[in-house]
Amino acid sequence: MKKLIYILILLLLFNCKSEKKEIFQEYNGQLIKVEFDDSKTDSTFSGYGGEHYPNGNLKSLSLFKNGEPIDTLFYYYENGMIKEKGLVKNGLQDGWWTYFRENGTLKEKIEWKPKGNDTIYKNQSLVFDNNGKLKMEPSTYFELEIPDTIVFGKNIAFIKNYVSNFKNVDERFLSVIIENKYADNIIKKDTFSDGTLKPFFGIFGLKTGKQIVKGQIEEKILQTEKINKDSSSLTIIDHYKYFEKEVFVSDNEEISEKSKKIIEDYFKSKENN
Template identity: 60%
Template sequence: MKRLTYILLTLVFISCKSEKKDIFQEYNGEMVKVEFIDSKADSLFTGFGGVTYENGKLKSLSYVKNGVPADTLFYYYENGKIKEKGLVENGFQKGWWIYNREDGSLKEKSEWLTLKDSLYKNQSIYFDQNGEVKYKNSSFFNLKIPDTIQVGKNIASFNYNSNIDVYKKLMYVVIENKYSESETKLDTFGIENDDYRFGIFGYEKGKQNIKGQIVEELYEIKNIGNDSAIGTVSNHKKYFEKEVYVSDKNN
């Protein structure tokens, strides 16, 4: 997966040199001159690089380092509207990407993570033509962890929207809690009756990274004949991470 993604994000910028007009394009608030990369020198190129459609309109643009997109990557429709954009790091999409329709309206926002050298879509929010969220199609969460927590036990929560409809579903949160220099536990908190709360432990005063997973355990029944069926169990995970400050409540 890593090799395939790397190749796709690299090849989009390979273009044989020809007589082209200089193109200047806004890039994250800065007007930049777009260079067209020679396929023989693409591994050495560093700068703002892109390719065009046959009609000369800009098709893609990114800051490129040694031939590979290394910052925000833009794709454009032929009418100049942004088709999609997001951050690229080490050949992978990273964080939240946006996807637009040809008229420029927002179609989708998705969060991408890299897990074990593979690209993983962690959240996805879809929008209709009026900009309203299409909840039946979307899968996302809103984390509610305070920026400052106390030493010891703390309560956090989240809102959750699922687009998975199965026979039966269980949900739980797994948190990596550190209790001492030698003890770190994966604590599990079951979610029932839409009570989306879980516990986090503040180990010591100072900055602390909270890491966890929201897990949907899915039970499905599939008919395999007129009078027989088979049950399957699978897990769907969403990952989260947040840096907080731990305060000593005794001071």
């Protein structure tokens, strides 16, 4: 699903009337001046730019460098209210984008992830009603319990909550696949599943300092469909959601003891259940 974001902006920006236009607008909390000047070219333009409606109101706005947006890209309704906003990378949405209704109320938040060189993937989606309350039925998202600080060696984390894209299925299973680094040149994909919809997964702390925890949640959906009185078919769908988080690896003994206690308590609770 390729969505070219800024090409149309630049085409309209540099093909407007030769008359130079200036608009003052709030951008990420500060008042900035937006200039529209067709003497600039799309490959060299740096500064605040965008396109505007016939009434003079902004239609889009971003900070550009060498013709590409390098900060938040805003789209506006003709009445001046924000329509959507988020970051752009390689001409595509990147990370969390926020979408609004024409009256200014929050409509949806979507996390976009790259998929290949020219497509993006809707990783998570939070849908809100007119009163700003989260609507569970169309939303699809997850919450992870990953400590901000981990220790050398083995650490444990959890899926705290998982809201699926797929409703009313017969069975579903969740697994977590983590890219664990055990040495500078050894990275393994470890898979964790405990038969529940809130499985634990292991994170390996390699050395003191910042570390990126990177992985994916695999959802396996089993759906049976009755063909006739005596037979049915089984459909298996594998669906993935991706995550990464920056953590700090510590050699603090007190933190290490707390981590061990969390792991012990978790497995004790599993035995009791």
